[in-house]
Amino acid sequence: MVTQTLIMLVTGVVAGALGSILGLGGGIIVTPVLTIFMGLDIKYAVGASIIAVIATSSGSAVAFLKDDVLNLRVAMFLEIFTTLGALLGAILSGFFHATVLYFLFGALLIFQAWNMWQKLRGSKTETVLAQSDPLAEKLELNGEYYDKQEGKTIQYGLEHVPGGAAVMFGAGIASGLLGIGSGAFKVMAMDGVMKMPLKASSATSNLMMGVTAAASATVYFFNGMINPVIAVPMALGILGGSTIGSHVMQYLPARLIRKIFIPVVLIMALQLIFKGMAVF
Amino acid sequence: MAKDMKQTQDEKNLAHMEVLIGQIMRIGVALALAAMLIGFVLLCLNPHANTQPFPTRLSGIWQGLITWQPLAWMMFGLLLLIFTPVLRVVVSIFAFAKIHDHLYVAITTLVLLILCVAIAYGYHAH
Numbered sequence: 001m002v003t004q005t006l007i008m009l010v011t012g013v014v015a016g017a018l019g020s021i022l023g024l025g026g027g028i029i030v031t032p033v034l035t036i037f038m039g040l041d042i043k044y045a046v047g048a049s050i051i052a053v054i055a056t057s058s059g060s061a062v063a064f065l066k067d068d069v070l071n072l073r074v075a076m077f078l079e080i081f082t083t084l085g086a087l088l089g090a091i092l093s094g095f096f097h098a099t100v101l102y103f104l105f106g107a108l109l110i111f112q113a114w115n116m117w118q119k120l121r122g123s124k125t126e127t128v129l130a131q132s133d134p135l136a137e138k139l140e141l142n143g144e145y146y147d148k149q150e151g152k153t154i155q156y157g158l159e160h161v162p163g164g165a166a167v168m169f170g171a172g173i174a175s176g177l178l179g180i181g182s183g184a185f186k187v188m189a190m191d192g193v194m195k196m197p198l199k200a201s202s203a204t205s206n207l208m209m210g211v212t213a214a215a216s217a218t219v220y221f222f223n224g225m226i227n228p229v230i231a232v233p234m235a236l237g238i239l240g241g242s243t244i245g246s247h248v249m250q251y252l253p254a255r256l257i258r259k260i261f262i263p264v265v266l267i268m269a270l271q272l273i274f275k276g277m278a279v280f
Numbered sequence: 281m282a283k284d285m286k287q288t289q290d291e292k293n294l295a296h297m298e299v300l301i302g303q304i305m306r307i308g309v310a311l312a313l314a315a316m317l318i319g320f321v322l323l324c325l326n327p328h329a330n331t332q333p334f335p336t337r338l339s340g341i342w343q344g345l346i347t348w349q350p351l352a353w354m355m356f357g358l359l360l361l362i363f364t365p366v367l368r369v370v371v372s373i374f375a376f377a378k379i380h381d382h383l384y385v386a387i388t389t390l391v392l393l394i395l396c397v398a399i400a401y402g403y404h405a406h
Contacts, residue, residue, distance in 0.1 A: 219402035
């Protein structure tokens with residue numbers, strides 16, 4: 001038991017730090033460790049993973065009293081769609097066989113790696129939308145933030161609000177079904193579809209992940225899918241790790257971290273898919 | 281022009297409210313952390329409690345809390361942690377109300393309602 005507790009604690013610190021640095025839920029690290037290295041039932045792994053997402057989100061939230069980059073209005077407006085999706089996903093998770101979850105999670109990790117690869121290859125200069133959707137104006141979604149790296153205030157507008165909302169609904173379903181934060185989907189909706197600057201998208205995604213995960217976490221909690229002996233040491237590690245991570249992030253080149261992360265994510269994806277195939 | 285000035289003032293008030301949200305979040309996370317640590321220390325003192333089934337209903341957790349059961353304290357801490365993002369939504373409603381942003385009071389309240397439905401579903405479907 002001592003060994004298991006130590007593994008969970010260390011996994012938590014790593015997952016929390018990396019999760020807050022990369023703007024991911026941390027579940028992406030926790031789930032493979034639990035299923036592949038510790039041979040846990042995927043149901044418990046999913047339960048622990050959703051706790052990881054909340055701990056990463058809340059841990060990063062308390063690292064700074066106020067995050068100047070995040071957009072509270074965008075977060076709350078899009079949260080309508082992610083929480084609805086998360087509720088649906090959590091209900092559906094009762095009807096899916098675990099094998100399907102392995103494949104879904106593996107496919108999601110490959111998507112994640114591809115997404116990061118795209119970001120690495122993408123142009124370094126960020127284009128900011130000056131004009132915006134009338135809907136974005138009506139909902140007061142357009143915002144601004146002070147970019148510490150560039151040393152200036154960046155004002156931005158948003159477009160394709162309904163499209164972004166639709167992707168958010170999908171992100172919510174993935175979150176409820178797989179017990180992940182689906183940060184990659186959330187950033188995709190804001191940065192990719194709605195053309196919100198990447199930094200604002202990541203910070204807003206981090207806030208949203210916690211709220212979305214809370215919707216499905218209670219379902220898992222009362223269903224007995226969250227085992228305290230596994231989840232508590234991990235959550236303690238993550239709270240520490242994500243607080244450190246959000247401070248350290250400011251001094252690290254994101255491109256370097258992505259380069260290290262892509263092969264790791266790919267290997268874990270393949271391992272999960274093979275595990276899923278072994279069941280047949 | 282007057283409208284612009286008022287808007288800037290409202291945004292400043294929102295920024296001020298966000299600092300308050302941050303402080304309340306810190307208290308919430310600290311409480312969750314404390315309960316989890318108490319449970320964790322209790323478990324280290326009595327490792328045999330590990331073999332017992334962990335409580336998942338509120339009544340069972342409450343019973344365990346008053347008798348200092350390690351797993352009950354750990355579950356209580358996890359539950360508090362799960363509620364920290366919900367706490368942020370609740371405080372945000374008051375923040376938007378304070379700056380008279382009625383649209384966002386409505387939107388954030390809707391988010392809270394969906395969360396409540398999800399929580400109620402989670403508690404009753406098992």
